[in-house]
Amino acid sequence: MIDIPSFADVVVARERIAGYVHRTPVHSSSTFNALTQAEVFFKCENLQRVGAFKARGACNAVFALDEEGLARGVATHSSGNHGAAVALAAMIRQCPAYVVMPSNSSEVKRAAVRHYQANVVDCEPGMRAREDALAKVVEDTGAHIVHPYDDSMVIAGQGTAALELMEEVEKLDVILVPVGGGGLLGGTLLAAAGFGAGTRVIGVEPRQADDARQSIHSGTRVVMDSPDTVADGLRASLGVRNFALIHGHVEDIVCVEESEIIAAMRFVWERMKLVIEPSSAVPVAALLHHRLELQGQRVGVILSGGNVDLDSMPW
């Protein structure tokens, strides 16, 4: 029996992390609306602390620990944003943090983790190597694992972004969410179901990392090892809790091509003047490239993060 979070956990999370994370603004673009024939509201989690929504889940998970747990510290594996988020949360609570990072993580993301005074532990790319390295850290330190997505506290924390968005923008027909391990999607589903405005939720992922679509369509959790996509935040496969939350509840999972992700990212930089990372551009691409039939609808999009290496643009 696994623990699965509920809407009540999202509401508690919001109280627990208030004052430590930003209530991020919502942007819109008349040009984007004209191109997509929809009314689109962008929740700017790229403007969140650590530059990504991950601050929400990590703060919720770390702040929920008792004194003994805090003394032993926290550990995680992450290609970047979640690592920085756990490091930030641990710094706020003044507890030790250990972050396992694959060798292909971007330098910007590694620097962020170090900035928050966490210990960076290197490993090879791939989920197996990450989990092995993390197990060793836990054996050595007794630290509490804050999993990047397969963790009830993390999922509940991520759901607070959608909760804020639905409070600010009335009568949203649908929210689009990028899908990696399913933390943000799981939390968003909880928030939408509990909020009670009838808002649907659709996940979007890179076709080259389409484990979630395969999982939902087949009814069995599919795991891909090290998929190749420019959306470096979405290389993980759905976790156990995430699959349980998503299967049967998400309206659909749609996919976009790499070139579409890059074009959408460029559009947001060039026209909306917002720095977003490729993962954020995935749901934007689904709209811009008409992968969804949402004409005339009020659409929320969670811009998940904005951490990029400015020395290596994808265009």
Added chain:
Amino acid sequence: MIDIPSFADVVVARERIAGYVHRTPVHSSSTFNALTQAEVFFKCENLQRVGAFKARGACNAVFALDEEGLARGVATHSSGNHGAAVALAAMIRQCPAYVVMPSNSSEVKRAAVRHYQANVVDCEPGMRAREDALAKVVEDTGAHIVHPYDDSMVIAGQGTAALELMEEVEKLDVILVPVGGGGLLGGTLLAAAGFGAGTRVIGVEPRQADDARQSIHSGTRVVMDSPDTVADGLRASLGVRNFALIHGHVEDIVCVEESEIIAAMRFVWERMKLVIEPSSAVPVAALLHHRLELQGQRVGVILSGGNVDLDSMPW
């Protein structure tokens, strides 16, 4: 005798352009505040229509024309943002627009002017060539000239950005403004003096285009032809009306180096997730590189625009 705008003109401009330009948001960054030991509020005119504050002045000038003037149309010369702004304003009022652009204008800015259905007229770089080409357009068409900065309506319109900023952020000690031809600085001085909160105004310009500093310090308007700076929006020299408004009223004009502008631009992209153009980074650079003694003060910064060519980054 030249016509010089007053605070009342700024207030009228605000009413005239309301509903056609955005009330842009104000952002802040705890990291930036820690680095500068000041409380800094960024007025995001990069999120303004056409991607720059120029929409304000151009709309004010074009909307103030009578029916006969509108029928003949409007003309201007611009390295980019003002041209797009006049084109937008003319498109809203459905009147012809002619925009003289130097051959070294960025492709992004030329495309924006064409997007708003204006006629682009090419000329050589340099103020003399721009003015000659504009005179010919006016001779041919009878169009009304909307000068990029040496125009009372334009100056009054640009002042509305600072007016909004002072209304939103109480008790600002000082506002920092980038200086090119002095439209934004002139308008900001009018707004600050009329608003009555005692807010001081400081101009910042690239040292390689420091005509305003020379002008203010010598008491005589200095004109530089085609200065070389990465801040392409600040290559113009102070206009006649602008010098009259600024001299004796601005607290100071300070200068920053090219490398400081680029570093500040990168900081805003990387840490604040906002796409700004080099001109916007000029006052940011003055703070980051400690060209001013503003510790402990509440500081407004107008991020003037966000139009950049993403294929040619300055770093």
